[in-house]
Amino acid sequence: MLAQAPHPRSLDSKVIPLSTSDDAIVQGLVSGEPWAADALYERYAPAIERILRRTLGHERHTELADLLHDVFVEAIGSAHRLRDSVALLAWLQRIAVHTAYRAMRRRKARSWLWFLQPEDLPEIAHEDPDPEVRQACAAFYRALARLPARQELVFSLRYVEGMEVAQIALASGASLSTVKRQLALAEARFTKLAERDPALSSYMTEGTRWTR
Amino acid sequence: MDPLKARLLELGQKVARSSDESGQAQTTIGKVRERLRAGGVSRPSRISMPVLASLGLAALAIGAVAFAFWQGRTREPLTFTVEARSGTTERALQTNELETKRLHFSDGTTLSLQPSSRVEVHALTASGATVGLLEGRARASVEPDADAHWEFLAGPFFVQVTGTEFDLAWDPVGRVFELALHEGSVEVAGPSLKSKRRVRQGEYVRIALGPEGGARVAERAEAPSGRNEPAPDTRTQAQADVGTPAKVVGPLETAWPELLRSGQRREAFATLDRMGPSAIERASGPELWDLAHAARLGGRPKLAEQALLTLRQRDGVRGQTAFLLGKVAADQLNRAPEAITWFQTYLAEAPQGPLAEQALGRLVELQAGTRAGKRAAKEYLARYPEGAYASFAHSLLR
Numbered sequence: 001m002l003a004q005a006p007h008p009r010s011l012d013s014k015v016i017p018l019s020t021s022d023d024a025i026v027q028g029l030v031s032g033e034p035w036a037a038d039a040l041y042e043r044y045a046p047a048i049e050r051i052l053r054r055t056l057g058h059e060r061h062t063e064l065a066d067l068l069h070d071v072f073v074e075a076i077g078s079a080h081r082l083r084d085s086v087a088l089l090a091w092l093q094r095i096a097v098h099t100a101y102r103a104m105r106r107r108k109a110r111s112w113l114w115f116l117q118p119e120d121l122p123e124i125a126h127e128d129p130d131p132e133v134r135q136a137c138a139a140f141y142r143a144l145a146r147l148p149a150r151q152e153l154v155f156s157l158r159y160v161e162g163m164e165v166a167q168i169a170l171a172s173g174a175s176l177s178t179v180k181r182q183l184a185l186a187e188a189r190f191t192k193l194a195e196r197d198p199a200l201s202s203y204m205t206e207g208t209r210w211t212r
Numbered sequence: 213m214d215p216l217k218a219r220l221l222e223l224g225q226k227v228a229r230s231s232d233e234s235g236q237a238q239t240t241i242g243k244v245r246e247r248l249r250a251g252g253v254s255r256p257s258r259i260s261m262p263v264l265a266s267l268g269l270a271a272l273a274i275g276a277v278a279f280a281f282w283q284g285r286t287r288e289p290l291t292f293t294v295e296a297r298s299g300t301t302e303r304a305l306q307t308n309e310l311e312t313k314r315l316h317f318s319d320g321t322t323l324s325l326q327p328s329s330r331v332e333v334h335a336l337t338a339s340g341a342t343v344g345l346l347e348g349r350a351r352a353s354v355e356p357d358a359d360a361h362w363e364f365l366a367g368p369f370f371v372q373v374t375g376t377e378f379d380l381a382w383d384p385v386g387r388v389f390e391l392a393l394h395e396g397s398v399e400v401a402g403p404s405l406k407s408k409r410r411v412r413q414g415e416y417v418r419i420a421l422g423p424e425g426g427a428r429v430a431e432r433a434e435a436p437s438g439r440n441e442p443a444p445d446t447r448t449q450a451q452a453d454v455g456t457p458a459k460v461v462g463p464l465e466t467a468w469p470e471l472l473r474s475g476q477r478r479e480a481f482a483t484l485d486r487m488g489p490s491a492i493e494r495a496s497g498p499e500l501w502d503l504a505h506a507a508r509l510g511g512r513p514k515l516a517e518q519a520l521l522t523l524r525q526r527d528g529v530r531g532q533t534a535f536l537l538g539k540v541a542a543d544q545l546n547r548a549p550e551a552i553t554w555f556q557t558y559l560a561e562a563p564q565g566p567l568a569e570q571a572l573g574r575l576v577e578l579q580a581g582t583r584a585g586k587r588a589a590k591e592y593l594a595r596y597p598e599g600a601y602a603s604f605a606h607s608l609l610r
Contacts, residue, residue, distance in 0.1 A: 038249070053236070057231070065244050133226075161603070162221075
């Protein structure tokens with residue numbers, strides 16, 4: 001059977017003791033065990049990738065892999081600051097949310113430099129066969145990108161990632177009242193933008209049109 | 213709930229589902245996994261465009277000045293690093309029985325030191341170095357350069373190199389010298405050889421000296437056909453300069469489990485490919501586990517699958533084998549229905565197992581948007597309300 005605990009290996013060896021707890025992973029990271037980084041990634045990469053993709057929109061973010069890499073590099077490098085392994089996922093989420101926020105700010109700061117507008121860039125391959133859905137998704141993130149970065153973040157965390165307001169406050173490090181205020185502003189602004197966008201307006205007035 | 217918020221929530225969920233179904237997630241995760249495993253733990257630098265433009269101009273200016281200096285340069289001696297730390301000459305580097313080390317020289321040459329080996333860089337020049345293999349095995353890959361001048365000492369033997377790739381071994385106790393040429397050619401000199409002997413690509417040399425230093429054995433055979441294939445048995449012997457027929461002590465070839473243990477994953481896979489499926493069937497349980505992990509992480513999912521299935525069918529190992537088969541099917545082979553069956557099998561075999569939370573989470577993820585997915589999400593939230601997939605499970609039930 002698979003070993004229940006890490007056993008000595010050469011540095012190149014990539015054996016992951018899958019049965020280790022979060023606590024063992026954190027201890028392993030702190031003491032620089034090579035398997036711990038692998039175990040952390042294997043366990044939490046899907047959840048973190050999802051947050052980044054959903055908040056930033058994969059069709060508009062060709063650097064998603066870089067950002068996912070950033071999150072884990074930061075997590076692995078700063079594991080010694082994590083006091084309680086119970087909070088491992090929340091801690092990773094916080095790093096992911098800050099990484100997404102930085103990416104949003106960077107994108108806005110650079111927008112005047114692009115030769116092509118982001119929406120004119122070639123699309124990333126998408127398995128969704130319905131062009132209407134794809135158009136609406138692109139329009140959704142296009143409208144979102146017009147909000148200030150803080151509002152873009154809280155809106156996408158609330159409505160796409162499905163986080164509660166308290167969770168957003170925890171993950172973003174902002175106070176509950178700040179998150180509520182930013183969210184209200186984002187909702188009002190996004191609704192106006194969506195109502196003016198032909199790809200989104202019907203969803204705002206008629207409710208769901210997607211049958212999938 | 214405020215109708216506007218309800219509508220926004222509905223719209224957001226549709227966007228989320230469309231995003232989840234885009235099929236990009238596993239590609240991104242796999243790409244980053246490889247990057248992290250390749251040692252990419254430093255953050256990629258992102259420089260703003262104006263700064264980049266300024267840096268570009270500065271680099272051009274510096275490049276022009278550097279080129280002018282280069283025209284009449286005096287070449288500096290090479291330098292080398294050992295696992296990213298700078299190395300020094302006249303100091304032996306050693307590996308323990310579970311360790312490998314790689315020396316990177318500034319001209320691009322590398323020397324991979326195998327477990328239980330010792331090496332010393334005696335001297336560095338502008339065109340090469342003199343390296344002594346005191347004990348053990350090493351693979352050298354010398355950058356081809358007409359001016360290159362590399363010398364390797366293995367016990368009393370002397371190997372002169374210009375640009376090539378070869379395996380070198382020296383056993384100071386048995387006084388056995390081995391050399392397998394994968395690319396290029398080298399010249400060998402030593403106590404059993406009357407003169408310098410040229411060894412070419414595809415050739416394998418093994419010389420066993422007696423305890424008193426007299427030549428007792430010298431033999432040469434065909435070397436491996438591919439650079440990743442270890443040298444073969446010395447069954448077809450050809451006479452070297454001193455050719456007393458002698459017993460074959462053992463080939464340079466290392467068995468695949470040993471290669472895996474020493475971190476030479478690619479070489480181990482190549483050996484397995486050459487040996488065929490029977491090699492997997494003959495392997496012990498722990499060796500199959502090692503292979504399953506290495507193949508899964510080394511981009512050989514079918515090999516991992518074969519090892520895991522052998523563990524299940526031959527040794528009756530349940531539970532974790534099912535979980536890993538599910539992971540391989542979902543993450544690497546893109547066979548979601550099969551992955552669902554394997555994760556369900558894991559939960560049936562080890563309902564309270566250490567991977568139950570992950571298995572159930574993966575079922576939620578793989579069945580998102582279906583009734584089964586909702587059922588799995590409900591079960592997940594009931595069993596793991598604070599679990600890693602809780603937020604995702606909630607989003608499916610809204």
